[in-house]
Amino acid sequence: MADLSTDRMTTWLLEAAADLEQAKAYLTELDAPIGDSDHGVNMARGFAAVRDKLTAAPPADVGTLLKTVAMTLISTVGGASGPLYGTFFLQAAGKAAGKTSLTLAEWTECFEAGLTGLMARGKAQPGEKTMVDALTPALAALKAAAGQPLEQALAAAAAAAEQGMKDTIPMLAHKGRASYLGERSIGHQDPGATSSHLLLRRLAEPAG
């Protein structure tokens, strides 16, 4: 399994949906001190809809898959994370149009397009205590792993996302609701960075 097939990607997103359902309370708790206590519920709601869509009509190629995920998240998540993750998947889908599987290089390209779109939509930069802080190092890891085996690259990306997630703890928030708290945002892990890590970890470690 050297490439990311449509099947593998579909499995990823279905398993991620289960993860997010499980992590609902945890993510919502992270969102309480520096946000509005809904990130877990938002993500679980969105990915439950994704799961229903993918189960009802499994997409034939990765492009369609990612686009379905994008549209579903946009119309069911709401909040900040809905349009942001939605844009990520939408832009990624653009690079995967018609493809039934992705090489590491192709996935890296999708990921980069996705992240660029997300950052443009949210006007966020790394260091502002958002999901961008998990996704940016993940992209860097994917790029650094160019040429290496796919699984190794995905594991590196997940590890980088985890580190990026943890690195949000001491950060002062500049974007999203946490920014309203000023100094009081320091010392809390960003919920969006946490859900980003969760997604990438599951891609690297399918439950099978």
Add this chain to the structure above:
Amino acid sequence: MADLSTDRMTTWLLEAAADLEQAKAYLTELDAPIGDSDHGVNMARGFAAVRDKLTAAPPADVGTLLKTVAMTLISTVGGASGPLYGTFFLQAAGKAAGKTSLTLAEWTECFEAGLTGLMARGKAQPGEKTMVDALTPALAALKAAAGQPLEQALAAAAAAAEQGMKDTIPMLAHKGRASYLGERSIGHQDPGATSSHLLLRRLAEPAG
């Protein structure tokens, strides 16, 4: 001091005002489980006004004194207890018009007129868990003590009021707010009976 002079009566009401100020929290607490938590505040407010009135212009006779108390209570207490105590003092005043002191027989007559008025105003009978249950045995004690020394009669009236007050505990309320509670009114001492006892005890035992 065989009779109740205007001075003695004035002192009684001033001392009662101090008592009620002291008992404010206690009476209000009694009013919480079976009423609306205001009896102590109502009585304290009313008697503070009585004190101010009596200090500013000490009445020359018992009739005027009792009438001043009545009018002041009526216009400052509110609630059920305002018109009830107001009526008591107003009707009592009627029997004391122009008198500068009262014999036991005269005070008994005032008391009876007051209680009759109060019961008519409140349409209450003994046994309904109200101030009537403290005042009725007090009147009976006064009558039974006819011919005995005044102080002995006042002490008997206070003791009877105390017993009457305690007897309200097992009663099912038929009048006032406590009646809304039905069975749940049982087991609580009536706040109005308690303030009645307090007044009569102070008449029997001047602080001096």
Add this chain to the structure above:
Amino acid sequence: MKKLINAPEAVVAEALEGMEAAHSSLIKVCRAPDFIMRADAPVAGKVALVSGGGSGHEPMHGGFVGRGMLDAACPGAVFTSPTPDQMFEASKAVNGGAGVLHIVKNYTGDVLNFEMAADLARAEGIAVESVVIDDDVAVEDSTWTAGRRGVGTTVLAEKICGGLAERKAPLTAVAEMCRRVNAQGRSMGMALSACTVPHVGKPSFDLADDEMEIGIGIHGEPGRHRVKLEKADRITEMLMEPVLADLPFKSGDPVLMFVNGMGATPAVELYIIYRKAAEIARKHGLKVVRNLVGSYITSLDMAGTSITLLKMDEEMLTCWDAPVLTPSLRWGA
């Protein structure tokens, strides 16, 4: 106790000052004795409506003073009936020559004080009628007790009689309408949490996290029963059942449904209650022709709700729809 107040003793006076500052075009606040009156009172030839009661039920009654509703409201201390002199002075101030209607909630204190005030006013030659509102089905009605409490129907009576008085109906007709509204209105309330009376400083009763009180009044008194917390739909049934079981509702009747918040209940919860209450009414064959949803007769910071059903007729509908211009109820003007 957490409240936006300065001192328990100052609550009523300062709130009156705030109301006067906020609504000076509609109302005038008189002090010592305290009452709120219509800015343009007395209105010549119009029956004047005077109500009042303990404070802590806002917007009732002060928020309902103005064109098309009350001419004056007398605020007592928190949960304590006002005194006869307030009611007497208010009645004198707003009497426009057509007499005064006292709308009295059935609590011993309110009844006795209004009785004394009516005596005083009549002694000065003012025609006074008094109507006592006693619509709370939580309380068993019997000649051996203080009878039923006056709750939600009071708001509806004040609006409807206000509409009728504005049309210069005579005192007997306005009083008659008030009795009809009272006869045709029924209410029942519940609490999720007790309220805290400012001078007491702690909740008037304690409820566990999984308990509620059914059959409460509006003075922080415990209800008739303490039961396990239920879902909104079941709570709605528990309120609607005794209301419907009591006369006078029958299939086909047009009703006004009033879902009221007790003071700390968010609007979203009231609509969840309204949804179920309307469904139950429909199943009962009632036609909900008007409604009112909001916190209009409250119990300080109590969380909870009450439901009032009022059987309507044509004249009541006309009076309900008539313009009203008060701080807290306003339409058509």
Add this chain to the structure above:
Amino acid sequence: MKKLINAPEAVVAEALEGMEAAHSSLIKVCRAPDFIMRADAPVAGKVALVSGGGSGHEPMHGGFVGRGMLDAACPGAVFTSPTPDQMFEASKAVNGGAGVLHIVKNYTGDVLNFEMAADLARAEGIAVESVVIDDDVAVEDSTWTAGRRGVGTTVLAEKICGGLAERKAPLTAVAEMCRRVNAQGRSMGMALSACTVPHVGKPSFDLADDEMEIGIGIHGEPGRHRVKLEKADRITEMLMEPVLADLPFKSGDPVLMFVNGMGATPAVELYIIYRKAAEIARKHGLKVVRNLVGSYITSLDMAGTSITLLKMDEEMLTCWDAPVLTPSLRWGA
């Protein structure tokens, strides 16, 4: 958690059903995607006003749909921005040919979702203007942050722009007015207690009995500072000072003062706050020409208050006074 609800997931849908049942003459509730629209929308030739946001702020926005205010409101999940499809479908449904104004509170989620919706609507040839409300002086304004939150001024903008749109002003003028209201309105809020989000089931933060949060928003987030509980007058000063210190208020200015309850605050407390706020405004030389006192933009069952000052001009006054006929704001009709 003690709430009058059936299930956390059902809160929004059931409240919508309740609103529809209660106000069917004023509004229509559309489902999947969810939005509330004026019963008579689209109004030909009138600019349509569309707002929306997370639920839990009732009566905002759904309670403000109707003649003279919003044409549609899109409710999200509790405290969660609605999705672009809701806003897009709402915009299509109410567009009367004169274009649509999106009134957006400045939260990342609302801004991003409304952006996407505007793109979708424009792609269908609908003229859309968006105005972002960001009036909360508790939040430091900077290009490095998400900027100030949109709070109390939103209610005032919806009323004033609604009045202007009713007069068939063109889209650019209505959007211009909305920007002016936003530029001239400032707000600040505080909490005595946190709110409980239904699906979370416990308060979003813990406050000791002698603490309060100053500078809160409307989503149960903690404020800027946690401080010792103060008396109402001092709290009012703590809210008024930053509002007045911020542009654009100067002596002689006519202002609208809006004292808002956060959901569980009794009316009596709001009037105590209003009293002091009006006094401070007077001392500052401001003329309070209009006011609004009540719970209009809330945070579920949070106890607390916010104060909004809006510098008024003639046109704004005219639009404020214009008739409005919605479930929760109504006058002149």
